[in-house]
Amino acid sequence: MSVVKRPSQKSKWYIPGVLTGLGITIRHMFFNLLHRKDIFTIEYPEERYPYSDRFKGNHILTVKKDGSLRCTACMLCATYCPAECISITAAEHDDPNVEKYPISYEIDILRCVFCGLCEEACPVDAIRMGPEHQTAALAGSRFVYDINKLAYRPNLKGGVLSHVDDEERKARGL
Amino acid sequence: MPKVTINGNTIEVPAGTSVIKAAQLLNIPIAHYCWHEGLSVAGACRMCMVEVEKMPKLQVACNTTVTDGMVVFTNTEKVKTAVKWALDFHLINHPLDCPICDQAGECKLQDYYMSYGLYTPEMNQPKVKKEKVVSLGDRVVLDQERCILCSRCVRFTKEVTKTHELGIFNRGDRSQLATFEGRPLNNNYSVNTVDICPVGALTSKDFRFKQRVWFLKEFDSICNGCSTGCNVTISYNQNGVFRVKPRVNHDVNGFWMCDSGRDIYKYTNKEFRLTQVVERSEKLGGDAVRGKPVALALQEIGRQLSQVIKNKGAQSVGLVWSGQYTNEEYSSMGRFFKDLGVSQFYHWKNNEKDFDSFDGILKRGDLNPNTAGLKKELAGLKSWADFEKQVSPLEMIFVMGPENFGAYSDLEENVKVIKKAKEVVWFTACESSLLKEFKWLIPAKSFVEKSGTFVNSKGLAQAFKAGLTIVPDAVSLEEAVKGMQESARMVS
Ligand code: SF4
Ligand code: SF4
Ligand code: SF4
Ligand code: SF4
Ligand code: FES
Numbered sequence: 001m002s003v004v005k006r007p008s009q010k011s012k013w014y015i016p017g018v019l020t021g022l023g024i025t026i027r028h029m030f031f032n033l034l035h036r037k038d039i040f041t042i043e044y045p046e047e048r049y050p051y052s053d054r055f056k057g058n059h060i061l062t063v064k065k066d067g068s069l070r071c072t073a074c075m076l077c078a079t080y081c082p083a084e085c086i087s088i089t090a091a092e093h094d095d096p097n098v099e100k101y102p103i104s105y106e107i108d109i110l111r112c113v114f115c116g117l118c119e120e121a122c123p124v125d126a127i128r129m130g131p132e133h134q135t136a137a138l139a140g141s142r143f144v145y146d147i148n149k150l151a152y153r154p155n156l157k158g159g160v161l162s163h164v165d166d167e168e169r170k171a172r173g174l
Numbered sequence: 175m176p177k178v179t180i181n182g183n184t185i186e187v188p189a190g191t192s193v194i195k196a197a198q199l200l201n202i203p204i205a206h207y208c209w210h211e212g213l214s215v216a217g218a219c220r221m222c223m224v225e226v227e228k229m230p231k232l233q234v235a236c237n238t239t240v241t242d243g244m245v246v247f248t249n250t251e252k253v254k255t256a257v258k259w260a261l262d263f264h265l266i267n268h269p270l271d272c273p274i275c276d277q278a279g280e281c282k283l284q285d286y287y288m289s290y291g292l293y294t295p296e297m298n299q300p301k302v303k304k305e306k307v308v309s310l311g312d313r314v315v316l317d318q319e320r321c322i323l324c325s326r327c328v329r330f331t332k333e334v335t336k337t338h339e340l341g342i343f344n345r346g347d348r349s350q351l352a353t354f355e356g357r358p359l360n361n362n363y364s365v366n367t368v369d370i371c372p373v374g375a376l377t378s379k380d381f382r383f384k385q386r387v388w389f390l391k392e393f394d395s396i397c398n399g400c401s402t403g404c405n406v407t408i409s410y411n412q413n414g415v416f417r418v419k420p421r422v423n424h425d426v427n428g429f430w431m432c433d434s435g436r437d438i439y440k441y442t443n444k445e446f447r448l449t450q451v452v453e454r455s456e457k458l459g460g461d462a463v464r465g466k467p468v469a470l471a472l473q474e475i476g477r478q479l480s481q482v483i484k485n486k487g488a489q490s491v492g493l494v495w496s497g498q499y500t501n502e503e504y505s506s507m508g509r510f511f512k513d514l515g516v517s518q519f520y521h522w523k524n525n526e527k528d529f530d531s532f533d534g535i536l537k538r539g540d541l542n543p544n545t546a547g548l549k550k551e552l553a554g555l556k557s558w559a560d561f562e563k564q565v566s567p568l569e570m571i572f573v574m575g576p577e578n579f580g581a582y583s584d585l586e587e588n589v590k591v592i593k594k595a596k597e598v599v600w601f602t603a604c605e606s607s608l609l610k611e612f613k614w615l616i617p618a619k620s621f622v623e624k625s626g627t628f629v630n631s632k633g634l635a636q637a638f639k640a641g642l643t644i645v646p647d648a649v650s651l652e653e654a655v656k657g658m659q660e661s662a663r664m665v666s
Contacts, residue, residue, distance in 0.1 A: 074273030075386045090383040096307035100274040100383055123273050 045134070056116045057133035059107055061151035062126055063159035069151055070162035071126035073102040077118035085111035086118060097166065105150065109135055110143045124164040130156075176242035181249060187240055194222055194235035197248065204248055205257050205286050207264075207372045208324035209236035212429040213333055216325050219264070221286070223256040224248050232256050257290045265295070267302045267347055269319045277374025279387040283322070302347050311339075311359035313379050313433055314368060318350045321375035327351070327367035334430065335535065337361045351375065362537060366430045369419055380436065381417045385409075393641035394421060396628050398498065398543040398578055398621045399435035402536050403630030406431060408439065408622060410642050415439040415622060425634065432537045434580075441578050441604055442620040442644060448605040449645050452615040462610060468617065468647050472657030475599055475614060479514070480662045482570045482597075488515035490569035494561065494592065495552065496522045497542030498577045500626025501635070503651035504544075504551035507574070510655045514662065518568070519552055520561040524582045538631055541581035543621070547629035562591055570597040574651065577603040577620055601651065617648040624650045 032039055042049060051057070062070045073090035085108040093101045118127050132155070137143060151159055175186045178196050187196045192215070197204050207219035215237050222235040227245035232252065247253065265283065272278045304318035328340045328351070339359045343352055353359055359367070368376045390409040397404040397418065404427035409417045418439050420431035440446060450464045451471040482491060493511060495504070508519070523529055524541060531539035542548075549555065556564075565571075573592060576582045589608050592598060598612040603620045625639045649657065 072273050073383070074278075075389075076273065079386070079388065092383060096305075099307060 048134075051131045051133065053131055055131045055133065056114050056119075056129040057131050058109065058129070058135060059112075059118070059145070059150055060128045060130040060156060060160050061105065061147065062128060062162035063151055064162065065165070065167075067159060069101065069105075069126070069147065070124055070164065071102050071105060071122075072098075072124060073100050073105075074123065076121040076123065077127055080117045080121040081112075082115060082117065083111045083113050085109070097170075102147070105147050107145045107150065108143065109145055110140075125162045126164075128160070130160075176240050176244070178240045178242075178244045178246060180246045189240075191240050192236055193224060193226075193233070193238045193240055193244075193246055196240050197224075197235065197246075202248055204235050205261075205290060206236060207282060207322060208326060210326050210329075210370055210429075213326060213329045213370075216329065219322065219324050220260045221257055221264075223253055223260070225250050225253055254290060257286070258293060261286055261291050262293060262295070264322050265291075266297050266299075267319070268322070269301065271317070271320060271374070275317075275320065275374035276377045276382055276387075277320075277371075281374055282372040304350055308352070309379075310353050310376075311364055313364050314359050315377050315379055315382065316351060317375050317377070318352075320373050321351045321371075322373055323349055323351065324372060326370045326372070327376060330363075330367055330370060331359070331361070334366070335361045335363045340367070362433050362533070363430060363535060365433050365436050366420070370429075378417070378436075385411065385413075385416050390416060394638070395622060395641060396543065396636050396638045397431060397435045397438060398628070399432070399438045399541065399581070400536075400538045401497075401540040401542060401545055401631040402427065402538050403543055403628050403634070403636055404431040404435060404536060405636070406435070408641060410622075414443040414644065415642075426630065426632075426636070427536055430536060432533075432535070434537065437580060438578055439622075441580065442622045444644055446579070446604050447620070447645050447648075448602055448615055448617040450617065450647060452610075454611070454613050468649055469657055471614065471616065472649070472654055473661045475616075476658035476661035477664070478597070479570060479658065480664065483514060483516075486569050489518065490567065491516045492518040492520060492561070492564070492568045492571040492595070494520050494522050494571060494573040494575075495548055495555065496524070496574055496576045496582075497540070497545035497548045498621075499544065499548075499574055499651055500621075500624065500628060501544065501547040501551055502626045503574075503624075504548055506655050507651045508552045510659060510662075511572075517554070518564070519555050521548065521555040521557060522561075522573075522576075522588065523558055524576070524584055526558070526584075540631065541578070543630070544628040546631060546633060547627065547635070550629060558588075565591060565594045568595045570599070571595045573598060573600045573602075575600050575602040575609075575618075577618065579604045579606065601654065603645075603648065616654065617645055618654075619648040619650045620644065623648060626650075 064070050073088055075088055078086040078088055087106050088102050089104040090100055091103040093099055116129050119129050175188055177184055177186050180197050180200055180202055183200050185196055185200055194204050194209055204222050206222040208216045217234055217237045223232040224235045225247040226233050306317050306319060308316040310316050323342060325342060328342060331337050331340045339353050339357050341354060342349055344350055365378050368378045389411050391411060392407050392409050395406055395408050397406045405421040405423040407419045407421045408415055418436050420427060420429060422429055451466045451468050452462050452464050453466055454462050528539035586608055599614040600609055600612045601616050601618040603618045609615055622641050623643055627635050627637045629635045
């Protein structure tokens with residue numbers, strides 16, 4: 001059995017409450033007008049809040065020293081991705097020491113849940129999640145990021161170097 | 175017959191059986207690389223160690239014959255340690271290639287590392303470098319670093335194909351697999367070496383890097399590449415079919431299949447397929463019009479058929495059969511036409527010359543999976559020579575065309591003969607520019623999309639099931655009969 005509680009007479013005395021709230025707002029307004037430097041809000045998008053480097057934002061495909069993609073097209077990221085938003089097409093590389101590389105690597109960023117599992121799955125530090133997070137675009141097709149966008153977009157300044165280097169590993173006899 | 179007890183389970187086996195085979199019969203797994211049921215025993219990998227009661231040392235299960243009253247243990251600590259060490263030695267010079275290795279996911283090194291290994295490697299010597307991506311022939315690529323020298327592939331070319339292309343050269347940790355000078359691995363069974371290689375040393379050029387194996391699903395089927403009817407497993411996913419592998423059947427193909435049979439999947443994929451009905455008629459200006467719903471098209475064909483029979487008689491209708499359809503399709507289509515009084519059935523034999531040839535292993539010259547079934551279901555088939563003589567007066571013919579276009583090298587010339595008939599209804603799974611002048615092209619199901627029975631050249635009937643749908647509009651001949659029969663009976 002449910003008991004319905006009717007609003008009591010007392011709750012009709014809302015006017016003092018409204019006035020108190022309004023008072024607080026007005027107090028803040030005058031405070032902010034007098035102390036403009038201490039305001040928390042920023043004027044997005046002209047002003048932007050700096051995010052930590054560890055923020056899991058848009059993906060970056062790292063590159064080798066010669067500027068080619070580090071990714072070996074092992075598809076572990078695509079396997080682990082819970083949103084199934086990574087699609088990779090592998091191909092045979094001319095250099096037998098590279099052997100396999102991706103001719104296409106696409107992330108559907110609208111389906112991505114930014115869990116970072118792709119980054120964790122990658123055995124060669126080929127994919128990382130970067131600090132960028134502003135992903136607005138006009139056309140739907142702009143949300144499917146290809147190799148150009150993932151590895152060579154202008155603000156990566158020619159690409160991010162991977163930690164895993166084949167020559168070093170060879171020299172160590174691995 | 176000797177009785178053996180393995181891990182407490184007793185089994186009676188024929189004399190001469192090895193311990194590993196007896197364990198297999200009991201479904202007890204024993205780690206192994208070099209032993210293969212279809213090949214001789216090599217005893218090269220030392221992975222199959224088992225403990226035998228009253229024997230002081232561990233024994234290799236593959237080369238130990240069962241004796242009466244033998245008691246074997248496969249899961250003691252001693253065995254596990256021995257297998258772990260054997261694995262450790264296998265992996266000393268093994269590269270860390272799993273991310274780019276096609277075998278990953280079905281690799282015995284990975285599997286046994288997870289079930290027996292799980293150690294931290296203690297070697298701090300550099301690994302021995304060997305050659306990578308060595309092309310052994312038209313279909314197989316070798317990575318010498320990944321090879322664990324089990325010699326399965328060498329024994330295969332020695333014992334099964336008897337072509338002796340492969341050998342293991344040099345000694346110690348510089349041993350490597352290679353082909354003999356000027357003797358590439360180009361026999362018609364070469365991809366079997368890829369299947370039996372327990373690691374990723376041998377990979378198939380055709381399948382390389384197309385898919386990771388864990389994205390693939392599998393179903394059992396029968397190869398439609400020739401009349402041997404090898405039992406196969408077909409790997410596919412939402413993007414289509416990717417490979418065909420042999421499935422063990424001692425009555426038909428043993429463990430193997432031929433290389434040309436590995437290509438059959440290509441004709442089932444969308445790129446090769448006719449996906450819509452194609453219609454050409456005077457009314458429509460003589461151009462080919464695509465996309466009529468298949469049910470409507472079949473109704474219309476039924477109507478036309480009954481008109482022709484009514485006006486010109488049943489002898490003006492002919493049927494051309496290829497041996498690529500199932501028994502069920504032959505019988506239902508055959509019955510339908512016989513009921514209408516049509517009895518001119520012709521057999522389209524491809525490559526007439528070597529039709530009865532046999533290469534001594536599996537491959538037969540008859541490149542149709544069900545020629546025997548066709549002959550059984552439709553008695554009184556006339557030959558192609560008869561057809562060439564009788565084609566001109568025929569008003570309407572139905573062609574149960576080939577599905578595996580690769581096998582029909584005579585397609586072009588035979589199309590010319592068939593063109594002499596006035597109206598042609600052609601059932602085809604594949605699209606081809608050769609067929610564009612016919613009145614009706616009806617998309618037929620490929621063998622992976624239908625269930626049925628093939629009878630192989632030895633007369634063995636083998637049933638198989640549909641595994642996936644690639645062309646939603648395609649029909650089997652049974653479905654085509656259902657589509658035509660109502661309108662065909664209406665007029666007559
Ligand atoms: S962050 Fe998560 S959802 Fe996004 S691509 Fe990586 S694995 Fe997939
Ligand atoms: S990004 Fe890393 S995990 Fe993904 S395919 Fe490339 S190498 Fe593999
Ligand atoms: S053979 Fe097996 S262990 Fe070796 S690289 Fe290939 S998948 Fe990895
Ligand atoms: S290539 Fe494969 S099958 Fe041949 S010896 Fe090496 S590991 Fe064995
Ligand atoms: S399987 Fe017995 S030694 Fe290789």
